[in-house]
Amino acid sequence: MTAVCVGRRLAGTGARVVLLDGAKKVGVKILVAGGGRCNVTHHAVDAQQYAGGSRNTIGKVLRRFDVAQTVAFFAGLGVELKCEETGKLFPVSDRAQTVLDALLGEVRRCGVELVHPWRVGAVEASPDGGFVVGRAGTDEAFDAARVVLATGGMALPKSGSDGGGYPLARRLGHTLTERCIPALVPLVTGERSRWLTGLSGISARVSVEVRSGQGKRLARFENDLLCTHFGLSGPAVMDASRWLTEARGRDPGASLHVGWLIGESFGSVDEALRGLGATRVLTWVRERLADRLARSLCTAHGVDPMQPGAQLTKDARRALAHALVEMPVEITRDRGFAHAEATAGGVLLPEIDPGTMRSRRCEGLWLVGEILDVDGRIGGFNFQWAWSTGAIAGASIVADLESEESLRGESRADCAGSCPHAKKYPPGDSNPEPAD
Ligand SMILES: Cc1cc2nc3c(=O)[nH]c(=O)nc-3n(C[C@H](O)[C@H](O)[C@H](O)COP(=O)(O)OP(=O)(O)OC[C@H]3O[C@@H](n4cnc5c(N)ncnc54)[C@H](O)[C@@H]3O)c2cc1C
Structure with missing residues (x-):
C-alpha cells in the first residue's frame, strides 16, 4: 500500500522505490484470508474493534484513511468490493487472487522494484542521515534515504511474517510490548x-x-x-x-x-x-x-x-x-502462531506519529501494519489497519519528498491515480499529534 502510494508520485522521476520481501511467494496472507476470498475490510470500522495501543490513537489513524477511501482505492485498481450481511467486504470476484493481482499490478505499473526473496537482516541508521539496508546472511547491502518497516507480526510464520521485523525496530530505537501473543487463534x-x-x-x-x-x-x-x-x-x-x-x-x-x-x-x-x-x-x-x-x-x-x-x-x-x-x-x-490470524503486541503506538506513521524515535523511518501494537477482531479489521497505516505513511513520504528540492516543480509522472489519502490530506498536512 505504501509502495503504491509513493510509487505513483515518483514514477518517471528517476527516484527508486524498492519493496523487499523475504518470502518466496509474496502476499500469502492476502491469498489465505477469508477462506481464499480475502475479507478486505468491514463496513463499520471503529477503534472499539481493536485492542493493543490506545483506542484514541487507533481511531485517529482509521479516520485518516477510512473504509470509503479503501473502497475507492481498490475500485481505482479495478477491484469492486461487495458488503455481505455480516458487514464484511469481499471482492465481487470472491477470489483473494483478484486483490493480490491488483496490488502487484499497480506496484509494477508505478515502477516500484519488487525484490524477493530478499530477507532484510539489518537496517542501520547512517550518521549522516539515511540507512544501510543489509540482506540477511550475506554482505549485500544498499543505501536508502527512507525506510518503511512493514514486516507484520508473527502469525502464520511460514508466510514470511515470523517476527523478523521486531529486532530491526528495536535496533532503530523502538520499544516492543513485553509480550507478543497469538490473536484470533483457536x-x-x-x-x-x-x-x-x-x-x-x-x-x-x-x-x-x-x-x-x-x-x-x-x-x-x-x-x-x-x-x-x-x-x-x-x-x-x-x-x-x-x-x-x-x-x-x-x-x-x-x-x-x-x-x-x-x-x-x-x-x-x-x-x-x-x-x-x-x-x-x-x-x-x-x-x-x-x-x-x-x-x-x-x-x-x-x-x-x-x-x-x-x-x-x-x-x-x-x-x-x-x-x-x-x-x-x-x-x-x-494453538499458537501457526494457527493464529494476528499478533497481539508489537511496537508501542506512542512511539509513532498517528498523523503520518513516522517513527518518533528514528528520523527517516515509518512503521505500518501488524508490526505495531494493534490487533483487530475478525471481520476485515486487521487488513483495514494495514491499508490505513500504509496509505498514511505513503502520503507522508510523498509530502516529505515534495518538500525536498529534488521533486519541487516536477510534474506528476504519467501514472494515473494518486493515493486517495493524498486528496483528502494534501501534502504538507501531516498534522503531527502528540503521543497519548
Ligand atoms: C490465515 C489468516 C487469515 C487472515 N484473514 C484475514 C481477513 O480475512 N481479513 C483481515 O482483515 N485480516 C486477515 N488476516 C490478518 C491479515 O492478514 C494481517 O493483519 C495483515 O496481512 C497484516 O499486514 P502487514 O502488511 O502488516 O503484514 P504481513 O501481511 O504479515 O506482511 C509482512 C511481510 O513482511 C515480510 N517480512 C517479514 N520480515 C521480513 C524481513 N526481515 N525481510 C523482508 N521481508 C520480511 C513477510 O515475508 C511478509 O510478506 C489473516 C491472517 C491469517 C494468518
Whole structure:
C-alpha cells in the first residue's frame, strides 16, 4: 500500500522505490484470508474493534484513511468490493487472487522494484542521515534515504511474517510490548471440557466471555462457536482468545465462559426447567440447540437428557441452567502462531506519529501494519489497519519528498491515480499529534 502510494508520485522521476520481501511467494496472507476470498475490510470500522495501543490513537489513524477511501482505492485498481450481511467486504470476484493481482499490478505499473526473496537482516541508521539496508546472511547491502518497516507480526510464520521485523525496530530505537501473543487463534480444551471435542463440526451462536480470576468480565463476544477435534474455534472464540491469553499472563485464574442461550439468564432458564413437568429435559434443550450438543451438555453436567423435568433434583437443575448460560470451559492453551490470524503486541503506538506513521524515535523511518501494537477482531479489521497505516505513511513520504528540492516543480509522472489519502490530506498536512 505504501509502495503504491509513493510509487505513483515518483514514477518517471528517476527516484527508486524498492519493496523487499523475504518470502518466496509474496502476499500469502492476502491469498489465505477469508477462506481464499480475502475479507478486505468491514463496513463499520471503529477503534472499539481493536485492542493493543490506545483506542484514541487507533481511531485517529482509521479516520485518516477510512473504509470509503479503501473502497475507492481498490475500485481505482479495478477491484469492486461487495458488503455481505455480516458487514464484511469481499471482492465481487470472491477470489483473494483478484486483490493480490491488483496490488502487484499497480506496484509494477508505478515502477516500484519488487525484490524477493530478499530477507532484510539489518537496517542501520547512517550518521549522516539515511540507512544501510543489509540482506540477511550475506554482505549485500544498499543505501536508502527512507525506510518503511512493514514486516507484520508473527502469525502464520511460514508466510514470511515470523517476527523478523521486531529486532530491526528495536535496533532503530523502538520499544516492543513485553509480550507478543497469538490473536484470533483457536483454543485447546483440557480434560474437564474434553467432551466438547466429541462434537467436532457442530457450531452454535453463543456468547463467549473472558473473566479475571476474581470473576470480573474482561471481554464479551456474541458470534458463532465451532467445536473441533482439539477444542474450540469459530469467530466468537477467536475474538476472545487474545483476551484470555493476555489475562492469563498476569492472572492464571482468568477463565472462558460460553453462554449457549443468548438473551437468557440463569434465573429464566432455571424457571423454565422447573416448569417442565412431564416434558423431557432434552425436548426443551433441543428446541434451542442442536440435538448432539443438547444431549452432551446434559450428560456432561450430570443430567439424564431423557429425564422428565419434574424429576430433576434442585442441584442438577441449577447445574444445567448454569451450564446453559455461562458454562466455564477448561482451556489449556491456544494453538499458537501457526494457527493464529494476528499478533497481539508489537511496537508501542506512542512511539509513532498517528498523523503520518513516522517513527518518533528514528528520523527517516515509518512503521505500518501488524508490526505495531494493534490487533483487530475478525471481520476485515486487521487488513483495514494495514491499508490505513500504509496509505498514511505513503502520503507522508510523498509530502516529505515534495518538500525536498529534488521533486519541487516536477510534474506528476504519467501514472494515473494518486493515493486517495493524498486528496483528502494534501501534502504538507501531516498534522503531527502528540503521543497519548
Ligand atoms: C490465515 C489468516 C487469515 C487472515 N484473514 C484475514 C481477513 O480475512 N481479513 C483481515 O482483515 N485480516 C486477515 N488476516 C490478518 C491479515 O492478514 C494481517 O493483519 C495483515 O496481512 C497484516 O499486514 P502487514 O502488511 O502488516 O503484514 P504481513 O501481511 O504479515 O506482511 C509482512 C511481510 O513482511 C515480510 N517480512 C517479514 N520480515 C521480513 C524481513 N526481515 N525481510 C523482508 N521481508 C520480511 C513477510 O515475508 C511478509 O510478506 C489473516 C491472517 C491469517 C494468518
